[in-house]
Amino acid sequence: MKQVCVDCGAEQTGRDYGTSCSCGGRIEGVQDLSGLDGEKLKALFKERLAERLSVYASGVWRYKELIDPQLPPEHIVTKYEGNTGLYTSGAIREKLGIREVYFKAQSENPSGSFKDNGMTAAVSHGRMLGYTRFACTSTGNTSSSLAMYAAMAGCSSQVFVPSHSVSANKVLQTMAYGAQVIRFDGTYDDGIRFLEQHGNELGLYVCNSVNPLRIEGQKSIIYEIAQSLNWELPEWIVIPGGALSNVSALGKGLSDLHSLGMISKLPRIALIQAEGASPFHRMMAEGREELVPEPKPFTKASALNIGHPPSWQIARRALRLCQGVTCSVTDEEILEAKRMIDRSGIGCEPASASTLAGLTKLMREQVIDKDERALCILTGNLLKDTDILTETVSSPAYAKLTVEAVQKVTA
Structure with a gap:
């Protein structure tokens, strides 16, 4: 997979890591589909539905040939994500x-949340590059996903969370997985700018959606x-x-x-x-x-x-x-x-x-x-x-535990 700037077309090699180009443009992954046969891939993906314990049991890595074909399987961090109803x-x-x-x-x-589909790819890529410290800014779902995968990889995670308008449930979930949560005054966008400007200097692998993986x-x-x-x-x-x-x-x-x-x-x-x-x-x-x-x-x-x-x-x-x-x-x-x-x-x-x-x-x-x-x-x-x-829900009903009282509130 190549990593290419969407603005100027400059290319990074597969082992480079960056979320933006020197021109300021966004980096995205570009897959080489030449040599792939769609019908053969369908058959392969169907066969992998029977997997239970290998990385291909994942609803992401089942499609590895279209996600990150060069990534060595031993670097994959998976919790068999995907496979959702x-x-x-x-x-x-x-x-x-x-x-x-x-x-x-x-x-x-x-x-x-859906963040797991992308986070398994990002953390696995960072692990391949030798990173042990992962980071993101988040309104909630990204942070809990990153914290979970970093913990599974035996790595640390630093999460930057706006101090207002963020679900407490998501922050608690993030902390439960062992992430260091850093609250700041500002918005999600302020956190993104900070990590793009200073992530490398802090030795952090940034796992926000600016990460092409x-x-x-x-x-x-x-x-x-x-x-x-x-x-x-x-x-x-x-x-x-x-x-x-x-x-x-x-x-x-x-x-x-x-x-x-x-x-x-x-x-x-x-x-x-x-x-x-x-x-x-x-x-x-x-x-x-x-x-x-x-x-x-x-x-x-x-x-x-x-x-x-x-x-x-x-x-x-x-x-x-x-x-x-x-x-x-x-x-x-x-x-x-x-x-x-x-x-x-x-x-x-x-x-x-x-x-x-x-x-x-x-x-x-x-x-x-x-x-x-x-x-x-x-x-x-x-x-x-x-x-x-x-x-969005009604208050619970109250009734004494008698047949008549229950009939009254359930009528």
């Missing part, structure tokens, strides 16, 4: 009036979806957008599969942001070529509280490739969608519910047709943000 809900389908709606529950990953690992989400659906994807993939790593990975993964002939057509992407943190949606809606950061982003969907998403250029390319659209939804719409997903028995954190809120809005605006199929990617677990549950 793909669900339907008759109640939600009927309420929307859509042909079919699927939910890919990345919330079932080992640390409870994170994006390569997250491509496995669409590979797994495609394999689960026998390589026939729905018309729409709906995905939440914060740092925009997921939509960037989605576009790259779809491009890989289409180039190899493993899927016959590209689905369209719908990228959903919260109204209080929607700089990318505004850029796309207004037809601008440059992103204007949101200086004070705020949404109750805390994982989307990012005002200057670092992967916006790659995300824009993904949307153009897949005739994608963007929209923003209110916190009220997100919480209503969360109630629906939770009560369907699937469950998710608020940021994940933006997908269903966005799908509902795009159907109302007749962007997505009722005769089409859509797949919503749920990025985080129901218990990632329990504070918000006080706004």
